[in-house]
Amino acid sequence: MMQLLLDALGAAAVVAPAAVGFSLLFALLGFANFAVGAYVAVGAFATWSANGLLGWPLLASAALAAVVTGLVVLACDAAVFRPLRGAPGWALLISSVALSFVLENLLRLAFRGEVRGFDLPLARPLVFGDLRVPPDLLWSVGVAAIALVAVLLGLRLLPWGRALRAAADDMALAAVRGIPVDRLRAGAAVLGGALAGLSGTLAGMNLAIEPGLGWALTVPVIAAAILGGIGSAPGAVLGALLIALAEELAARFLSPAYRPGVGFVALALALLLRPQGLLGRPVAGGRDR
Amino acid sequence: MTSYLIAIATSAGFYVLLALALNLQWGMTGLVNFGVAGLYALGAYASALATERLGLPVALALPLAAAVGALAALGLAGLSARLSGDYLAIVTLGFAELVRLAAMNEDWLTRGTRGMGIATRPLPDWLGREAYALAYLGLVLLAVLLAYWALERIRRAPFGRVLRAVREDPLVPATLGRDVQGFRLRAFALGGALMAVSGSLYAHWVLSISPDHFQTPVTIVTWMAVVIGGAGNNRGLVLGAALVIAVLEGTRFLGGVLPGLDAERLSALRIVLIGVLLIAAIRLRPQGLLPEPRIRAAELSATAAPQGDHRP
Structure with missing residues (x-):
């Protein structure tokens, strides 16, 4: 049982940062960006390039990958989404799916489809009683937790965080109050x-690094963000934990093959039972903006 | 070469059917469906199982597949009942992935990734290779014509007018006493049935289906056909589908021009091109090549004259 929770925590660490990222993008840019999975794949390959090609340590590679992916997303926003501002929702939605395929296949062009892994020292799992804790898992949960706590605290406490939440809440009002909306x-x-x-x-530490890795994570990531209440960053973390737990349960008691389908089923149930999300405000149908 | 062209025209027919169905769901009713590949797969597998396991003829398997597609689409639309585009998008996408997972893993039923062989063919074998291919193309064209005719009827009928009203502003038909949710469900189910019919025709044409055939690019290409052709315009999307298939097939020959690329990189490059083309099409001509025909525009503008009409 403890083992199951521990494994779920490891899986949640992979999904949660992207789910919070998706929520942020949704809140500020105003549409569901289906390219989020492709962004994850860009991050995995950026990390691999630094770690596997240049021989950087993993932590430095991770920092580099975060910067690179941030800039890639900024560039994609400028090239694809900003010119569509004011266009109907479907235009943004479909453009983001198309973008996700463009990015995935640019990765395939550059790196080919072969499967890779990071250059990590092999380590024996730590054993406590019948609990087996691989050091990788501790590392990834630790890094994800630190990053997420920093972002959530920043959003809550720092001036830019408040400005960001204000803009997410009401863009026009924020602009009138002198918040630099475009910079936000x-x-x-x-x-x-x-x-x-x-x-x-x-994801690269847990799964094989290949260009399709991002697309496989698209549904769990978006499902986590919706489950937690779309646009709510703490909700996205909670959603990721729940999805990961459901995945572990399904893998243990049903069949590991259906792990990628769990996000969809959890989402379907959530939409039936609580359409506004776990931490979302109740709304009269539609989405809450 | 002729048989190659016949094969391309036939497979273009499957996409035209998918695009017609998507046009009903999204172009006319405004319901986003990213699960096209899933409904297509469902139709293909349902039909294949009906003929291979139950021994039914294709003439019975086809309507059975349509019913399965309609039911699945009904469930999907019902699930996200009062929810808007973004939710329906992710739910349908997740559904397509689930169908593919099931096809991959339920080995006892679908033979998994090895693929399922199909022996039942809808047309008589004595036709011979060439004539059979040509006759199958005729069968697919017949299905396209029937679907086109039916959808045009729907578009012009009161039913179609309500669907467009639901797309533009659900509050208006609701105020006029129309059951908006019921119209949405029927449009989505009808589209799902047509997608499944396309899958069934596809299955009995390729004669061996595997989960690989039903990946997300199927959905993307269908969307491209509708977006490029013109949402809400059935004539436009036939043109759009023809254009998209021409680009798809044309880029196969890029290998001759760019000899440095192996098969894997070439296929990646093709998908990049398709994606960029779709993004550009949405940006440059969101209404598509042939925009939705306005029905009796003169009448409408005559009644709307008091507002913003500055004619002398």
Whole structure:
């Protein structure tokens, strides 16, 4: 049982940063960005390039990957989404799916489809009674927790965080109050991208690094964000924990093959039972903006 | 070369059917469906199982597949009942992935990734290779014509007018006493049935289906056909589908121009091109090549004249 919770925590560490990133992007840019999975894949390959090609230590590679992914997301926003401002929702939605395929296949062009892994020292799992704790898991949960706590505290306490939440709440009002909305959007793109990049690093530690890795994470990440109440950053973390727990349960008691489908089923149930999300405000149908 | 062209035209037909169905769901009713590949797969597997396991003829398997597709679509639309685009998008996408997972893992039923062979063919074998391919193309064209005709009827009928009203502003038909949710469900189910029919025709044409055939690019190409052709315009999307298939097939020959690329990189490059094309199309011509025809625009503008009309 403890083992199951521990494994779920490891899986949640992969999904949670990207889910918070997705939520941030949704709140500030105003649409569901389906390219979030591709951003995660960019992060995984950026980490691998630094770690596997240049021989950097993993922590430095992760930092580099966060920066690179943040900039890639900023560039994508400028090239694809900003010109569509004011366009109907479907235009942004479909453009983001198309972008996700462009990014995934650019990675495939550059790195080919072969499967890689990070250059990590092999380590014996720590054993406490019948609990087996691989050091990788401690590392990734630790890094994800530190990054997420920093972002959530920043959003809550720092001036830019308050400005960001104000803009997410009511863009026009924030602009009238003198908040530099365009700079905030750029900031949200970089921060959301950096979080997706971190997910990429952590996904690369658990899963094989290949260009399709991001697409496989798209449904769990978006499901986590919706489950927690779309646009709510703490909700996204909670959603990721629940999805990960459901995945572990399904893998243990049903079949590990259906692990990627769990996000969908959890989402379907959530939509039936609580359409506004766990931490979302009740709304009369539709989404809450 | 002729048989190659016949094969391309036939597979273009499957996409035209998918695009017609998506146009009903999204172009006319405004319901986002990212699960096209899933409903297509469901139709293919349902039909294949009906003929191979139950021994039914294709003539019975096809309507059975349509029913399965309609039911699945009904469930999907019902699930996200009062929810808007973003939710329906992720739910349908998740559904497509789930269908693919099931096809991959339920080995006893679908033979998994090895693929399922299909022996039942809808047309008589005595036709011979060439004539059979041509006749199958005729069958697919017939299905396309029937679907096109039916959807045009729907578009012009009161049913179609309510669907467009639901798309533009659900509050208006609701105020006029229309059951908005019921119209949405029916449009989505009808589209799902047509997607499954396309899958069934596909299955009995390729004669061996595996989960690989039903990945997300199927959905993307269908969306491209509708977006490029013009949402809400059935004629436009036939043009759009033809154009998209031409680009898809044309880029196969890039290998001759760019000899440095192996098969894997070439296919990646093709998908990059398709994605960029879709993004550009949305940016540059969101209404598509042939925009939705306005029905009796003169009448409408005559009644709307008091507002913002500055004619002398």
